[in-house]
Amino acid sequence: MKPFAYLRPATVEEAVRARATHPGSAFLGGGTNLVDLMKLGVSGPELLIDVGRLPLDRIEELPDGGLRIGATVRNSDLAAAPAVRERYPVLSQALLAGASGQLRNAATTGGNLLQRTRCLYFQDVSVPCNKRRPGSGCPAVEGVHRDLAVLGHSAHCVATQPSDMAVALAALDAAVEVTGPDGDRTVPVTAFHRLPGEHPERDTVLEPGELITAVRLPPPRPLAHGHYRKARDRASYAFALVSVAALLEVRDGVVHHAALAYGGLAPRPWRAAAAEEALRGAPATADAFGRAADAELSAARPLRDNGFKVELARRLTVSVLARLAARHR
Amino acid sequence: MESTAPPPDAAGPPPGATRSTVTLHVNGVPHRLTLDHRTTALDALRNHLGLTGTKKGCDHGQCGACTVLVDGRRANSCLLLAVTLDGSALTTVEGLADAEGLHPLQTAFVERDAFQCGYCTPGQLCSAAGVLQEAADGHPCHVTPDTAQPGAPVELTAEEIRERMSGNLCRCGAYPRIVEAIGDATAHPAAPPVPHAVHGLGAVSVHERREAAS
Numbered sequence: 018m019k020p021f022a023y024l025r026p027a028t029v030e031e032a033v034r035a036r037a038t039h040p041g042s043a044f045l046g047g048g049t050n051l052v053d054l055m056k057l058g059v060s061g062p063e064l065l066i067d068v069g070r071l072p073l074d075r076i077e078e079l080p081d082g083g084l085r086i087g088a089t090v091r092n093s094d095l096a097a098a099p100a101v102r103e104r105y106p107v108l109s110q111a112l113l114a115g116a117s118g119q120l121r122n123a124a125t126t127g128g129n130l131l132q133r134t135r136c137l138y139f140q141d142v143s144v145p146c147n148k149r150r151p152g153s154g155c156p157a158v159e160g161v162h163r164d165l166a167v168l169g170h171s172a173h174c175v176a177t178q179p180s181d182m183a184v185a186l187a188a189l190d191a192a193v194e195v196t197g198p199d200g201d202r203t204v205p206v207t208a209f210h211r212l213p214g215e216h217p218e219r220d221t222v223l224e225p226g227e228l229i230t231a232v233r234l235p236p237p238r239p240l241a242h243g244h245y246r247k248a249r250d251r252a253s254y255a256f257a258l259v260s261v262a263a264l265l266e267v268r269d270g271v272v273h274h275a276a277l278a279y280g281g282l283a284p285r286p287w288r289a290a291a292a293e294e295a296l297r298g299a300p301a302t303a304d305a306f307g308r309a310a311d312a313e314l315s316a317a318r319p320l321r322d323n324g325f326k327v328e329l330a331r332r333l334t335v336s337v338l339a340r341l342a343a344r345h346r
Numbered sequence: 347m348e349s350t351a352p353p354p355d356a357a358g359p360p361p362g363a364t365r366s367t368v369t370l371h372v373n374g375v376p377h378r379l380t381l382d383h384r385t386t387a388l389d390a391l392r393n394h395l396g397l398t399g400t401k402k403g404c405d406h407g408q409c410g411a412c413t414v415l416v417d418g419r420r421a422n423s424c425l426l427l428a429v430t431l432d433g434s435a436l437t438t439v440e441g442l443a444d445a446e447g448l449h450p451l452q453t454a455f456v457e458r459d460a461f462q463c464g465y466c467t468p469g470q471l472c473s474a475a476g477v478l479q480e481a482a483d484g485h486p487c488h489v490t491p492d493t494a495q496p497g498a499p500v501e502l503t504a505e506e507i508r509e510r511m512s513g514n515l516c517r518c519g520a521y522p523r524i525v526e527a528i529g530d531a532t533a534h535p536a537a538p539p540v541p542h543a544v545h546g547l548g549a550v551s552v553h554e555r556r557e558a559a560s
């Protein structure tokens with residue numbers, strides 16, 4: 018690891034100013050991803066700006082019935098918050114499906130959204146990788162890519178976005194509040210992560226120097242049920258092969274509202290617009306759910322070794338939606 | 347935290363210094379240490395304080411051998427930079443026992459023979475101490491039923507224990523006995539969920555932190 022300076026600002030303004038003054042600096046949240054990448058030599062900031070203790074650790078009720086989650090709220094506290102468990106269970110479930118108890122105690126909301134891909138080549142500085150070293154090539158296209166993308170990837174990068182939390186946030190229409198040298202803005206979670214195209218080195222639309230201050234949840238739909246289901250290589254403490262976050266509202270046996278997002282399939286949490294369109298007004302049956310999944314997954318372009326993800330995503334979709342539909346009977 | 351360079355205006359030039367002096371309260375004892383910023387809490391404990399009970403397995407957050415309690419909450423000390431913990435209270439396996447004797451978890455591990463080589467055991471014990479507190483505080487886990495009352499203490503069934511302890515690997519495969527031992531400790535009426543050493547230092551308890559956050 019390269020030596021680095023350390024700063025613990027007391028306010029958001031100080032943090033943003035320090036980051037703007039020092040181009041070689043990086044924000045530090047819980048450190049569970051950044052410290053790991055620094056040990057691996059993937060990241061080498063000259064100055065760490067520790068935002069983990071900024072006073073952004075509150076979960077606030079919003080006047081419209083939504084919630085505002087501060088960027089430094091720990092993943093474990095967010096998953097346990099009664100307001101989240103009661104009104105946004107899909108978010109609590111997604112958080113609890115990720116990492117371990119120890120890691121969730123340290124990981125922050127902001128850091129979780131910005132965690133980097135688990136692609137093996139990205140983490141190994143001895144090999145090329147377009148995301149780590151632009152223009153060096155992508156060994157994953159022909160190499161080890163069983164865990165990587167089937168949707169939204171490019172010839173330059175086939176990595177997946179690893180956060181479980183982000184998948185639930187995408188289904189919930191959450192938005193990320195950021196602040197930076199040029200002021201504040203709010204970005205929908207579904208537009209926060211970029212598709213790689215020719216520039217896989219940029220994971221998100223965040224500009225250099227911008228700090229995540231909060232995540233905003235719109236009010237929950239009172240009649241919709243939500244669920245997060247994750248398929249992985251072992252029962253716990255493993256990243257998703259495929260995951261599904263679903264919200265479903267059924268009236269008289271017909272789908273009135275559906276929101277669906279996939280994890281493990283793409284470089285961003287994949288909001289399934291085509292599936293949602295197919296679901297609206299459809300009978301709440303396994304057949305209709307399967308057709309909706311097909312409407313989305315027909316666009317998949319699997320690599321040599323990850324075609325299984327398409328069928329897995331289809332089965333998870335049908336099973337999760339059927340489970341949610343059963344709760345409307 | 348005091349930087350070894352003159353403390354600059356936060357908005358001014360980088361402190362430049364790559365070392366800082368921090369105070370860590372370890373098992374109830376304050377230690378002032380001047381450390382390179384790259385030093386993890388794990389290396390500070392083992393190499394600077396001689397507390398080698400906490401083990402280094404993977405050094406990447408993947409095995410749990412380095413688990414300690416920070417202000418009463420379990421964390422992987424290999425991914426925590428010591429400089430970020432200035433003023434925090436750490437409890438390591440060396441701090442679990444008190445003048446009265448072993449922590450109920452330690453007793454249960456001995457009685458159940460919940461180890462083979464023992465390398466993962468300090469991390470298992472500290473993690474389990476964290477689990478007892480989290481369950482008492484009503485923190486759910488992946489297998490907690492949706493119908494559970496938010497905020498109410500969670501009963502630690504074997505399934506709950508297995509899921510909550512999944513961040514602690516055991517190369518010897520002592521898992522069945524580990525789960526039984528933690529189950530025994532849960533049943534222990536006097537099991538202090540959080541080790542004594544964390545209290546009385548002005549450290550914030552898990553409960554207070556949770557209230558502050560909600």
Ligand SMILES: Cc1cc2nc3c(=O)[nH]c(=O)nc-3n(C[C@H](O)[C@H](O)[C@H](O)COP(=O)(O)OP(=O)(O)OC[C@H]3O[C@@H](n4cnc5c(N)ncnc54)[C@H](O)[C@@H]3O)c2cc1C
Pocket residue numbers: 043044045046047048049050051052053068088092114115116117120123124125126127128129130131132179180181182227228229230254255256257406407408
């Ligand atoms: C063994 C292991 C298993 C894991 N399994 C899973 C899993 O199954 N599912 C899952 O979802 N995750 C998993 N994780 C990843 C974990 O969830 C992330 O490491 C964690 O959420 C990152 O949060 P952090 O606060 O520690 O981020 P940090 O490591 O502190 O930061 C991550 C990035 O975000 C930036 N950053 C942090 N805060 C801010 C902010 N407020 N504004 C702007 N930038 C910021 C940092 O500069 C850095 O680039 C696992 C991690 C490990 C080590």
Ligand code: SF4
Pocket residue numbers: 134136137138139145146147148149154155156157158165173174175176217
């Ligand atoms: S898939 Fe992306 S992250 Fe992985 S090696 Fe290719 S460019 Fe790098």
Ligand code: FES
Pocket residue numbers: 401402403404405406407408409410411412413422423424425
């Ligand atoms: S040594 Fe820290 S988790 Fe393995």
Ligand code: FES
Pocket residue numbers: 460461462463464465466467515516517518519520
């Ligand atoms: S007892 Fe040997 S690793 Fe667990």
